[in-house]
Amino acid sequence: MSIDAIVYVVDDDAAMVESLSWIIESVGLKAKIFTQAQDFLDEYKPDQPGCLLLDVRMPGMSGPELQTKLLALSATLPIIFISGHGDVPLAVRVMKAGAIDFLTKPFNDQVLLESINRALRFDKITREKQQENAQAEAKFALLSPREVQVLQGIVSGKQNKVISSELMISLKTVEAHRASVMKKMSVRSVPELVKLVLTNGVQEHATQD
Amino acid sequence: MSIDAIVYVVDDDAAMVESLSWIIESVGLKAKIFTQAQDFLDEYKPDQPGCLLLDVRMPGMSGPELQTKLLALSATLPIIFISGHGDVPLAVRVMKAGAIDFLTKPFNDQVLLESINRALRFDKITREKQQENAQAEAKFALLSPREVQVLQGIVSGKQNKVISSELMISLKTVEAHRASVMKKMSVRSVPELVKLVLTNGVQEHATQD
DNA sequence: TAAAGTGTAGGTGAAAACCCTCAATTTCTA
DNA sequence: TAGAAATTGAGGGTTTTCACCTACACTTTA
Structure with a gap:
């Protein structure tokens, strides 16, 4: 470097x-x-x-x-x-x-x-x-497809039960994915997560309900 | 117009x-x-x-x-x-x-x-x-000084109890302000609030503790 | 002066999120 | 082919948020 x-x-x-x-x-x-x-x-x-x-x-x-x-x-x-x-x-x-x-x-x-x-x-x-962007992208790349879907749900402000019904999975599973997303993106709160996703070009498809 | x-x-x-x-x-x-x-x-x-x-x-x-x-x-x-x-x-x-x-x-x-x-x-x-920016600013202008402080706390990912201790007020008061902020900014979830604040130049001073 | 808004604070209870452990199935990869 | 990762689901608990309600002191405004 x-x-x-x-x-x-x-x-x-x-x-x-x-x-x-x-x-x-x-x-x-x-x-x-x-x-x-x-x-x-x-x-x-x-x-x-x-x-x-x-x-x-x-x-x-x-x-x-x-x-x-x-x-x-x-x-x-x-x-x-x-x-x-x-x-x-x-x-x-x-x-x-x-x-x-x-x-x-x-x-x-x-x-x-x-x-x-x-x-x-x-x-x-x-x-x-x-640099910042690359770091965010790197973290984002760690997420599995399912985790990405859950992430999108979180960022667009949906509750876990809404996400679970949209993805047709159990509430418990969403909670598991959610925790995994927070860990992999290394953030401790939802606002931090939203900022990370928003300020770095990670697109949010705003999955409508 | x-x-x-x-x-x-x-x-x-x-x-x-x-x-x-x-x-x-x-x-x-x-x-x-x-x-x-x-x-x-x-x-x-x-x-x-x-x-x-x-x-x-x-x-x-x-x-x-x-x-x-x-x-x-x-x-x-x-x-x-x-x-x-x-x-x-x-x-x-x-x-x-x-x-x-x-x-x-x-x-x-x-x-x-x-x-x-x-x-x-x-x-x-x-x-x-x-246009979007002006609308966000207009909503922001509706907030009272105390509500602005609470808003900053929320956006930087702090829990209500943290905000309450920082502002030296009761948890109950923070909850009241928080509800008021959500209403005045016309959002239904924290992620929406964060987006509104971030994408429109409303500065966030990240009140350090 | 009365009404409206602000800041404060408490109660109750429901809903949601967060935390942990455990475990079955599938799918991918070394 | 064996192990790792992904996906799924559950139980059981704590913590936090949220939605109501009430109340009072103070300031500004109509």
Whole structure:
């Protein structure tokens, strides 16, 4: 598990990456350089925190193309585009696709660093949310099919006897499942359970009666 | 209460607004035209659904200035910027500030209408969320201070006896407040209550013991 | 001043949830 | 194939919630 954030720089211009990595490292951040988008794609691990400084125009895979591939991989790494050309439609397109910033050359060092900081903060909270979500999903995966049904009943506020009649099983069995659900989801009260289910995308089908 | 969405057009170019409103009305949407940003600001009601087609450059208040003022009013009306000039930093700035699109002239009618539709869909779901939120807030406002404290206890999964000892009141009083809370919030079960509180921004201070 | 609302607290009893143990059947897996 | 997990069910107990009821002091409002 990596701790430190890495600022990935993907740009085919050797002088540019040199300059960028110098600026980045001057404030104590780690930089990792790629001169081709594909090289980055080959090496990047989705669970590595950081952000991506991405040139728009490059031989081979372009910046926007890389963005598309990362989206397809559902990698949430924040992307800061860097462009020397004033292409408004392109800038708007990549921003709509989720880029966190779009800088035009030449830009101030301070502007760059501010943008990187924003991206890293964004990445951090995104990862924290994903972390929580993954933990909830992991617990949820422990439940047997029957337990999931009972869980849904509980979360939609049904009493055990209602659940038992809907599932055509005995009240005692529902109680058993219910206790098992609380244990596996590691919660001690119904409100905690509801929160866990609601705040993490676990869908609730609200089985109607 | 207004039912139909209105596409507001704010642009100082008479020929442009003429053309825009023609396109908009050709697909059965209502258009409302302003040649000055201030005129729009004077007349717009925040609870009117719709979207805003906004020129960037105008004499008097500019498009981005109007966006800033709307943000300050926490008006969530989606804004589609229209610009004839390729100013990338400006486009990026307004997109980061929440604009839903940024079109550069000349643009295809189809592109415009697609963007308007997206904006209207966005506005619709935003308003639905705000609606739910407002209803929950309204119910929440009915609660007395003591009832709010008890509500927080319930939502954080505390038993009545725990709440009673924390608030230094009798168990019986907590029960009374609890019943009152359920009634005023018009829910029948604790899970429903938790959902209502969680999904609508009602903060829960998790009163620590 | 009277009525309404709030906060307090008690009683009774039913219903529900929670806790434990035990055990039979089936189904999955090492 | 044997053991583990899932599903089912039951007995018997405690604890908690819930639904009624009553009551009184205090504040705000009509």
